[in-house]
Amino acid sequence: MDNRTIYFAKVKEDAIIPSKREEDGAFDIYACFEEDFMIIAPHETKLIPTGIASAFSSDYVAILKERGSNGSKGIGQRAGVIDSGYRGEWFVPLTNHNTVPVVLLKESYAGEQSAFGEAIIYPYEKAMSQCILVEVPKVKTAEISYEALMQFESERGTGMLGSSGK
Numbered sequence: 547m548d549n550r551t552i553y554f555a556k557v558k559e560d561a562i563i564p565s566k567r568e569e570d571g572a573f574d575i576y577a578c579f580e581e582d583f584m585i586i587a588p589h590e591t592k593l594i595p596t597g598i599a600s601a602f603s604s605d606y607v608a609i610l611k612e613r614g615s616n617g618s619k620g621i622g623q624r625a626g627v628i629d630s631g632y633r634g635e636w637f638v639p640l641t642n643h644n645t646v647p648v649v650l651l652k653e654s655y656a657g658e659q660s661a662f663g664e665a666i667i668y669p670y671e672k673a674m675s676q677c678i679l680v681e682v683p684k685v686k687t688a689e690i691s692y693e694a695l696m697q698f699e700s701e702r703g704t705g706m707l708g709s710s711g712k
Contacts, residue, residue, distance in 0.1 A: 562598075575638060587642065588645050591624055609626065647662065
């Protein structure tokens with residue numbers, strides 16, 4: 547395996563292999579499902595299938611991130627870490643923070659948009675997430691006592707939320 551290559555495979559025939567311009571930092575990730583639409587109810591988090599799988603060097607981890615335009619529509623991206631050894635289909639956890647449904651709607655079904663009443667329509671053909679490859683530092687772990695740990699110098703110490711005063 548080439549350490550500088552991320553290998554994508556289609557798990558589903560209609561999947562779109564992630565792509566990006568050379569100047570962009572993230573790959574576009576698309577939904578891939580067979581139904582004409584998928585509904586994310588208000589305040590619901592749903593795992594959206596992508597139809598893709600991957601393989602890449604353990605020097606990296608793939609981080610799924612929210613697209614800017616999704617946030618402006620009240621659609622949030624939940625945790626999304628794809629480890630180098632994972633070979634299953636990628637799923638993107640999207641949360642609808644709105645009081646109306648979000649409908650991922652295929653263009654072929656767009657004529658039926660009125661059937662969803664008051665809803666936020668998100669075009670199926672539009673990327674729904676981004677993926678950033680991040681280099682993983684190679685570190686070791688060591689277990690020590692809490693007392694020994696407290697001997698390491700720290701400006702913050704045990705201060706919790708708000709303790710910095712900023």
